[in-house]
Each structure stands twice: as C-alpha cells, then as structure tokens.
Amino acid sequence: MALVEVQVPDIGDFDEVTVIELMVKVGDTVKAEQSLITVESDKASMEIPSSTAGLVKEMRVALGDKVKQGSVVLVVEAAGVVATPVKHAAAAVAAPSASVVVATPVAVTPVAAPSAAGPVEVHVPDIGDFKDVVVIEVMVKPGDTIKVEQSLITVESDKASMEIPSSHAGVLQELKVKVGDKLNIGDLLAVLVGTATAVAPAAAAVAAAPVAVASAPAAAPSPAAATAGMVAAPSHAPGGSTLGLPHASPSVRKFARELGVPLDEVKGSGIKGRITEGDVHAFTKAVMSGAAQTKAQAAKAPAASGGDGAGLGLIPWPKVDFAKFGPIERKEMGRIKKISGANLLRNAVMIPAVTNHDDADITDLEAFRVSTNKENEKSGVKVTMLAFLIKACVAALKKYPEFNSSLDGDALVYKNYWHIGFAADTPNGLMVPVIRDCDKKGVLQISQEMGELAKKAREGKLGPAEMTGATFTISSLGGIGGKYFTPIINAPEVAILGVCKSTMEPVWDGKQFVPRLMLPLSLTWDHRVIDGAAAARFNAFLGQILSDFRRVLL
Ligand code: CAO
Numbered sequence: 001m002a003l004v005e006v007q008v009p010d011i012g013d014f015d016e017v018t019v020i021e022l023m024v025k026v027g028d029t030v031k032a033e034q035s036l037i038t039v040e041s042d043k044a045s046m047e048i049p050s051s052t053a054g055l056v057k058e059m060r061v062a063l064g065d066k067v068k069q070g071s072v073v074l075v076v077e078a079a080g081v082v083a084t085p086v087k088h089a090a091a092a093v094a095a096p097s098a099s100v101v102v103a104t105p106v107a108v109t110p111v112a113a114p115s116a117a118g119p120v121e122v123h124v125p126d127i128g129d130f131k132d133v134v135v136i137e138v139m140v141k142p143g144d145t146i147k148v149e150q151s152l153i154t155v156e157s158d159k160a161s162m163e164i165p166s167s168h169a170g171v172l173q174e175l176k177v178k179v180g181d182k183l184n185i186g187d188l189l190a191v192l193v194g195t196a197t198a199v200a201p202a203a204a205a206v207a208a209a210p211v212a213v214a215s216a217p218a219a220a221p222s223p224a225a226a227t228a229g230m231v232a233a234p235s236h237a238p239g240g241s242t243l244g245l246p247h248a249s250p251s252v253r254k255f256a257r258e259l260g261v262p263l264d265e266v267k268g269s270g271i272k273g274r275i276t277e278g279d280v281h282a283f284t285k286a287v288m289s290g291a292a293q294t295k296a297q298a299a300k301a302p303a304a305s306g307g308d309g310a311g312l313g314l315i316p317w318p319k320v321d322f323a324k325f326g327p328i329e330r331k332e333m334g335r336i337k338k339i340s341g342a343n344l345l346r347n348a349v350m351i352p353a354v355t356n357h358d359d360a361d362i363t364d365l366e367a368f369r370v371s372t373n374k375e376n377e378k379s380g381v382k383v384t385m386l387a388f389l390i391k392a393c394v395a396a397l398k399k400y401p402e403f404n405s406s407l408d409g410d411a412l413v414y415k416n417y418w419h420i421g422f423a424a425d426t427p428n429g430l431m432v433p434v435i436r437d438c439d440k441k442g443v444l445q446i447s448q449e450m451g452e453l454a455k456k457a458r459e460g461k462l463g464p465a466e467m468t469g470a471t472f473t474i475s476s477l478g479g480i481g482g483k484y485f486t487p488i489i490n491a492p493e494v495a496i497l498g499v500c501k502s503t504m505e506p507v508w509d510g511k512q513f514v515p516r517l518m519l520p521l522s523l524t525w526d527h528r529v530i531d532g533a534a535a536a537r538f539n540a541f542l543g544q545i546l547s548d549f550r551r552v553l554l
Helices: 223-228 250-259 277-288 295-300 335-350 363-375 385-399 443-458 532-547 549-553
Strands: 003-007 017-022 035-040 045-049 052-059 072-082 101-104 120-123 133-138 151-156 161-165 170-175 188-193 207-210 353-361 405-408 411-414 420-422 424-426 429-431 472-476 495-499 503-508 513-526
Touching (some): 151 188, 363 513, 385 420, 385 443, 424 443, 495 532
Antiparallel strands (some): 035 045, 405 411
C-alpha cells in the first residue's frame, strides 16, 4: 500500500496559520474527508480534512506549528480510497475537496442600488457549498451605524464558522435573522437606511466561501478580494473568547451544542486555553457524575456550602487558606449533612420567612406529664413534652388551616391530614421523621412512635416513607437549652415551630408575681402564605392550649 503525504490545501489568503488542535494520532485509521487538524488565523478557524483514507503512519505537524498551503500534515498508508484525486504540483497528493474555508469574492445577489439613501436590503452572499448554515451570533442591533464590510452575524456549518459582512453602510433599521436561524445564499439579513455606500461591486459581498480547491482551482481568491471583504470565522481568537464566543473549533462547538453543554463554562486544556472535544467530554462526565454543576443547575439548586452564589448574583464564597493562621484538619461532610444543607439553603433563600417568639405557660401540663409518666412507669413508654406539643399544634393547625397548607404556583393546597415532622439530632446530622395522622392518635401513641422513629433516625435506619409527607414540623431543643431561635421552614411546608427549654419564671397574675414554668416558642412562617397577625394568633392559641390542655378537646 502506498504512503501518501496529506498536505494543507489551498487555504486562500491565509499564508501562515497555526496548528491549534490535532484530531488524530499515529495508528489511527482515518476516512477520506475526516478532519485531521484545526488551524487558526486571526480571522478564521478551520479544520483540515484528509484527502485519503488509510492508516496514519506519521504526524508531520505539532501543536503550535505554523503551516501553509502545501505543508505536509501527516503520512497515511493509503487504503486505496482517495477523496478527490488531483495531481498536486509538489506530490501526488489529493487536495481536500470541500472542507476548507477560503476567501473568495462573490457578488451578493441581489445587491441593492449602491447609491440609494432609502432602505437597502443586505442579503447572504455566495457562501459556496454551504447550505443551511446556522446563525450562532448576531453582532449588531437595530439603530447601530453599520460600515461597509462590518460583520453583521456569524454563521456556522459543521466544518467552519464565518462572519457575514454588510454590503452597504447605513443605519440598521431592521434585522431579519436571529440566533438559530438557518440561512442560505440570497436570504435577507437586514435592512439599512441612511447613507447607503456600497462596496465596489467586485468586493461588495465578499464572504468566506468554501472552495473545492481541487475541483475548482480557479475559485481561489484574488489578493484584492481577499483583502477587501473576506471574513472567515474569527469566532475563536487565540487566547480567549472573542465576541463572547468560547475558544473552540466549529466542530467542538457543534458537539457541545448537541449535548447541551454550555461551552463558556468548559475549561479549555488546549493551546491558549482552547476547548477540545475531550474537554467537552470531561465536562459532561463531571456533570453527570455530580462532581460538577452547570451554572444553570447551581442557580436552581444551590449546593450546601459549595454553592458559590453565582446563580443569585452574589459575590463568591471567600476562599481562605486557614492553614496560614494555624494548624487545621479537613474532613468531608457526610451525605446527610450535604443533602440537608442544600435543602436548608434553598429554603432559607427562597422563603420570605418571619419568626414570632412567644411563651407558653406549661406549669400544669408539665405536672400532668410527670404524674402520667409515674403512673405509666411500668409500660415503658415515656410521655414527652414534644408529644403534647404535637397534639397542641394539630389543634392550632385545624383552627388556622393555612399553616397546614403548601404553595403550588399561585394556589394554596390545604391538606386534610395532619402529619407532623420532628427534627431529630443524629450522629449523621439533622433528620426529620414524620408521625402520620397525629389528629387520630393520642399523646401516648405519639410518644411511643416518636421514640421509635428517633431511635431509627440515630441508627440511620429511617426509610424514605418515614421522612416524607409532613404538613408541619416541630424542632425542639428543649432537652438541650436555649431561649429562642429561628428555625428554617421545611419546604413545601409553610411554617415550623421551634421550642426551647422551659424555665421557671416570675409571672404577674394580676395581683402578684407567681412562679410559672414558661416554654419559649418560636414560630417561623412563610409570609407569602401567612400574615403576621395570623402567626401571632396561632402562637397565642397554642399558648392557651398548652396552659390548659383541656382546650384540645374543644
Ligand atoms: N423544656 C425543658 N425540658 C425539656 C423540654 C423543654 N422544652 N423538652 C424536653 N425536655 C427534657 C425532657 O423532659 C427530658 O428530661 P428527663 O430526661 O428528665 O425526662 C430531656 O429534656 C430530654 O428529652 P429528649 O430530648 O430525650 O426528648 P424530647 O422529646 O424532648 O426530644 C428529640 C426528642 C428526638 C426531638 C430530641 O432527642 C432531639 O433530637 N432534639 C434535637 C432536635 C434538633 O436538633 N433541633 C434543631 C433543629 S435546627 O438545627
């Protein structure tokens, strides 16, 4: 089998372009027309295809090399298929047939009268073989003053991107295309008014045109045309993105678009930070595995502490090298902490929450609880203050049903069941088991279920069904201490009750100060659903029930 040198074909006006991407390596089998390398000038990026099918035996270019027409890209052991057999002056190498963008002067059809000062239509010029090129960028807007040859839009095929220049000068009255539109030669792009200076006919609508170098050598650009109006794809200027577009080849951008990858979030590993197909692959993998998030994802679901606030338009989270100030130890947070952290952050950020603080006199209730526990000592079930609180809350939720509702768009969903969640402190982090149908259960049964669920939570044995469906949550720090706090609502619930440690306090009974056991209550509520007055009434009602539990029966 013959060894064939694949050369850079006629690339028009570009006498020296830089190799910015190698798309094949020694040992690869390439097809005819398959892209081998990407080269870039300051005006265009283009993929150089293979003229020959076969096995790559030798690479003759490296990243950063400058190449020009006739430079040998690689040596292929030809498989016998030659794309467009053409005798080349330098060697018997076929030139690529239709994949290289070069500049060629072509008249726009139709061209408006050059001297007219009235509206002038600008059309897509001859863009050679390219059909249905996609508008990927609009560079001007109505009202802009446009110069002759100023780029109006960028279009892209799978092999190249190119800018379409204006054939006339004037003020842009109307833009007829938008990003995503598919265009062909002659399509109306824009309407200009005012000075309508047209380009000299020969260069009027010179645009990047794909030229089949081998089959149509006569179509190569004249130097005059090339300098006059040719514009081919400056969408990836070296060293970063230009005009807001990421630094990547057309095929990589097409690939990213197909996958829905936001290319401007992909870090380029190629020369001058260029994004390669491998980078897009790696980014996709990272997002799919949960190791990374797109900005859109982060905005929807801010991460526990890793959220950088980008979606909220906040300044980034401070990054501090704590080791500079003293010895440190770094420990990854557990799974539950990460999950609950993300939920807490969302709820704290998205709910306009307000907290009302109040005290309930539980002197009599506590006495009753202690005596009940004494009587029930043998049963093994200890009645807790939290169980009484759950019953009291169900009574308050029934009286004020919006506290037992959820927001669904512009509607409120009122629930005719009363499942109460309670925050449980576990070695793995905060969990919220749910006791179902608390309206149908007595304090003893609630106490018993609570004990079992709290135990399961600490052992990490709660099933998903035991943690879902709550209509209201109580977070009790009563066994630990504190006075008041501001609990975070457990969405989609609309309120949560925080309870702290009861203390004996002097309370004025109208005649004198008497010692009463006072329980601090902190009710946080969603102000979209509940008003401050309703929250105060809810707390006051709860206080009444707790001070005289017989009211639960009413
Ligand atoms: N005031 C004074 N004492 C109280 C009290 C209160 N409000 N609530 C409970 N106590 C007492 C109990 O009577 C018990 O005392 P005895 O042992 O003398 O009887 C002691 O505190 C311990 O109670 P407990 O914590 O075992 O039981 P509980 O029903 O109060 O709470 C549970 C159960 C699961 C809620 C609790 O163990 C827990 O995990 N609390 C933490 C919840 C939490 O972390 N909330 C914060 C969420 S926001 O980060």
